[in-house]
Amino acid sequence: MRLALRELVRRPGRFTTATVILTLIAVLLMFLGGLLDGLIASATGAIRAQDADVIVYSESSQAAFARSRIDPDLRDVVAGVDGVGEVGGIGFVQLGARVPDAGPRDLAGVALFGYELAPTGVPDAPAVGEVHADEVLRADGVDVGDELLLGPARSPVTVVGFVSDTSFSGQGALWAAPETWRTVLDENRPDARVADGVFQALVVRGDDGGTAPADLAAAIDAATEGATETLTVPDAVNAIPGVEEQQGTFNQIIGVTIAIALVVIALFFALITVERVRLYGVLKALGARSGTIFAGLVAQAVVVTLVASTVATGLVLALDALLPPGSLPLSVTPGRIVTSIVLLLVAAVVGCSFSLRRVLRIDPASAIGS
Amino acid sequence: MFLALREMRRAKVRFGLLIAAIALLVFLILFQQSLQNGLLTSFVGGIRNQDAPVLVYSVDGQRTVQGSAITPDLEELVRTTEGVGEVGRWSQGTFTAIVAGDEAVDVSIIGYDTAGLGTPAELVEGRLADGPGEAVASDADADDGFGVGDTVRIVPGGAEIEIVGSARDVQLNASPTLFATYDTYLDIVASVNPDAGEPPPNVLTIRPAEGVTDDEVAAAINARSLDLDALPRAEAADETPGVAQVQQSFRIIFLLYGLVIPCVTGLFFLIVTFQKAGALTLLRAIGAPARRLVSALLLQAALIVAAGFALGTLLYAPVSQQRIGGLPLRFETGAVVAWGVALAVLGIGSALLSARRVLRIDPVEATTGSER
Numbered sequence: 077m078r079l080a081l082r083e084l085v086r087r088p089g090r091f092t093t094a095t096v097i098l099t100l101i102a103v104l105l106m107f108l109g110g111l112l113d114g115l116i117a118s119a120t121g122a123i124r125a126q127d128a129d130v131i132v133y134s135e136s137s138q139a140a141f142a143r144s145r146i147d148p149d150l151r152d153v154v155a156g157v158d159g160v161g162e163v164g165g166i167g168f169v170q171l172g173a174r175v176p177d178a179g180p181r182d183l184a185g186v187a188l189f190g191y192e193l194a195p196t197g198v199p200d201a202p203a204v205g206e207v208h209a210d211e212v213l214r215a216d217g218v219d220v221g222d223e224l225l226l227g228p229a230r231s232p233v234t235v236v237g238f239v240s241d242t243s244f245s246g247q248g249a250l251w252a253a254p255e256t257w258r259t260v261l262d263e264n265r266p267d268a269r270v271a272d273g274v275f276q277a278l279v280v281r282g283d284d285g286g287t288a289p290a291d292l293a294a295a296i297d298a299a300t301e302g303a304t305e306t307l308t309v310p311d312a313v314n315a316i317p318g319v320e321e322q323q324g325t326f327n328q329i330i331g332v333t334i335a336i337a338l339v340v341i342a343l344f345f346a347l348i349t350v351e352r353v354r355l356y357g358v359l360k361a362l363g364a365r366s367g368t369i370f371a372g373l374v375a376q377a378v379v380v381t382l383v384a385s386t387v388a389t390g391l392v393l394a395l396d397a398l399l400p401p402g403s404l405p406l407s408v409t410p411g412r413i414v415t416s417i418v419l420l421l422v423a424a425v426v427g428c429s430f431s432l433r434r435v436l437r438i439d440p441a442s443a444i445g446s
Numbered sequence: 447m448f449l450a451l452r453e454m455r456r457a458k459v460r461f462g463l464l465i466a467a468i469a470l471l472v473f474l475i476l477f478q479q480s481l482q483n484g485l486l487t488s489f490v491g492g493i494r495n496q497d498a499p500v501l502v503y504s505v506d507g508q509r510t511v512q513g514s515a516i517t518p519d520l521e522e523l524v525r526t527t528e529g530v531g532e533v534g535r536w537s538q539g540t541f542t543a544i545v546a547g548d549e550a551v552d553v554s555i556i557g558y559d560t561a562g563l564g565t566p567a568e569l570v571e572g573r574l575a576d577g578p579g580e581a582v583a584s585d586a587d588a589d590d591g592f593g594v595g596d597t598v599r600i601v602p603g604g605a606e607i608e609i610v611g612s613a614r615d616v617q618l619n620a621s622p623t624l625f626a627t628y629d630t631y632l633d634i635v636a637s638v639n640p641d642a643g644e645p646p647p648n649v650l651t652i653r654p655a656e657g658v659t660d661d662e663v664a665a666a667i668n669a670r671s672l673d674l675d676a677l678p679r680a681e682a683a684d685e686t687p688g689v690a691q692v693q694q695s696f697r698i699i700f701l702l703y704g705l706v707i708p709c710v711t712g713l714f715f716l717i718v719t720f721q722k723a724g725a726l727t728l729l730r731a732i733g734a735p736a737r738r739l740v741s742a743l744l745l746q747a748a749l750i751v752a753a754g755f756a757l758g759t760l761l762y763a764p765v766s767q768q769r770i771g772g773l774p775l776r777f778e779t780g781a782v783v784a785w786g787v788a789l790a791v792l793g794i795g796s797a798l799l800s801a802r803r804v805l806r807i808d809p810v811e812a813t814t815g816s817e818r
Contacts, residue, residue, distance in 0.1 A: 266643030
């Protein structure tokens with residue numbers, strides 16, 4: 077093992093090419109993972125932030141706010157279900173926002189929510205005409221005190237504070253009182269208008285009885301006789317169009333990329349082993365065990381992978397810092413980086429183990445020419 | 447040459463591993479090329495493959511059809527702009543449709559009021575919708591209950607739409623897309639939401655007057671008001687939010703994969719050449735010209751890249767006929783050819799590093815036993 081590490085220190089050039097390839101693969105892995113995380117985060121933040129057990133949509137809405145309608149009678153039925161504690165209405169509309177001092181054609185895309193029960197990290201609903209803005213909107217020049225003009229009707233709202241990680245459908249969220257949402261919707265989207273008391277969905281918190289969210293969802297749908305589609309918050313996140321498809325596709329690509337890393341490492345260390353057959357023969361003749369020699373190879377693979385991962389982490393962080401805000405939904409998180417490194421390390425050890433058979437087959441007698 | 451081929455035959459595992467690595471990379475690149483094109487087509491195909499040369503959004507829509515709303519005064523401005531020939535109304539909404547008995551799916555419905563302005567450019571079957579309750583569907587969804595003759599029910603409200611035609615690559619927002627008359631569209635809006643008022647058109651479709659280009663009429667319309675955003679058809683598709691990000695993300699991914707292939711091939715041949723240095727020196731000492739050794743090396747590189755590429759394409763071919771999460775993929779012949787050329791150049795080019803090492807071999811070392 078010590079010999080293998082010493083070789084790495086004394087002849088680093090021998091491992092440079094493998095390190096460069098692994099660095100590229102590690103960058104790919106982290107970039108793909110970061111892209112997936114960024115896409116999912118910007119599409120689902122407003123739902124993930126809900127401080128609730130379940131979200132109730134109307135039956136034919138496909139769990140889409142814009143197509144869901146819950147009238148006051150249906151709300152009363154939901155509120156009367158055993159296990160239901162608090163019920164709050166929620167509604168949303170996507171619009172362009174005119175930001176002070178921005179160009180006349182430079183609008184910020186916003187998702188305006190009207191809410192009754194505050195999501196995690198969002199204060200209680202502000203006064204009518206005021207909004208809490210998601211901090212991603214800072215990139216569009218939004219600041220506290222700004223008056224934003226929403227939609228073609230130029231409906232005015234004033235920003236009174238910022239919240240974080242509540243984006244929805246890739247747009248920064250604005251959190252407002254239900255009255256504000258209803259007015260803005262009515263003025264700008266006549267086709268989506270809702271009557272007084274109607275919300276697009278209900279956010280439901282269970283009572284202290286400890287009913288499991290899935291059971292609560294089933295009880296609500298049973299009580300409304302199928303007029304609602306009630307989902308737990310994680311299920312509501314997955315029901316957002318594209319979320320599961322994006323996760324599935326990206327994870328497949330990441331899986332194949334790891335397979336490539338495995339093949340590269342297998343190839344590299346198989347060749348290194350072939351190259352050193354005579355040397356290993358001598359070591360075995362001197363008493364070194366196959367396990368020790370193989371452990372040395374694994375140690376080299378792990379070190380090469382760690383170096384490549386470290387460089388890749390730096391490159392991905394630099395890329396993240398250099399990308400202009402809003403250009404790519406890249407989210408580089410410590411969790412994703414650690415996961416990528418662990419996956420690469422596993423690939424390195426597995427790839428390296430293809431050389432084990434060759435190491436075991438080395439005959440110490442070959443060292444003395446027999 | 448003979449030696450090069452024999453060496454490959456004898457070291458099957460070694461060369462096989464390299465071919466497998468290249469095949470996997472080729473598969474990934476081509477698969478992602480299909481994924482990118484499929485994603486973009488299903489996302490903006492309904493804009494790219496309709497027949498209006500120019501689309502006019504409101505600035506508020508930020509170049510999304512559903513987000514745009516043309517108020518009556520803006521519509522009047524557009525209709526009176528010099529260079530404008532024909533004007534049509536174009537609106538789009540996302541609804542829930544019940545297909546094939548009881549399956550609920552998201553569906554985009556586009557309403558147009560003028561045939562030839564915002565209607566599908568290429569029908570593969572049937573005819574355009576011209577009456578109430580009729581629609582043309584995207585051909586990619588024909589097997590999912592949107593074939594000609596099928597009827598879908600929009601809920602809530604229960605409005606029924608009969609599919610009377612099928613058009614190529616006209617999906618919007620990655621969902622089944624129906625092109626119906628404007629009145630059918632308004633009827634559906636009213637049926638799903640009784641509280642709704644009459645919506646303004648999302649977009650105006652324009653055909654320039656004779657002698658006026660698409661760019662000229664778009665510029666003339668944009669000059670009339672800061673609230674109007676007129677774009678020629680291709681630009682409207684490319685400028686749809688999300689399209690540029692998708693293209694940019696894939697460009698970075700392709701660049702990285704493109705870099706990995708020459709690195710893997712170059713590394714492999716460098717190490718193989720290093721291992722064979724003794725034998726190569728001996729060959730040089732007994733009179734083998736350097737050019738022959740380099741040719742053998744390049745032949746191996748060419749064969750390996752070709753085999754890897756062929757295997758990768760073979761893996762890709764059946765996958766390219768599948769649908770991924772409702773996204774129809776297609777075998778991208780152009781991409782296969784372009785990547786074939788690029789990878790041949792990159793793969794064989796990377797082997798030139800090893801060729802340099804071969805050329806540096808001094809035959810005298812065979813007699814002196816000098817170290818490499």
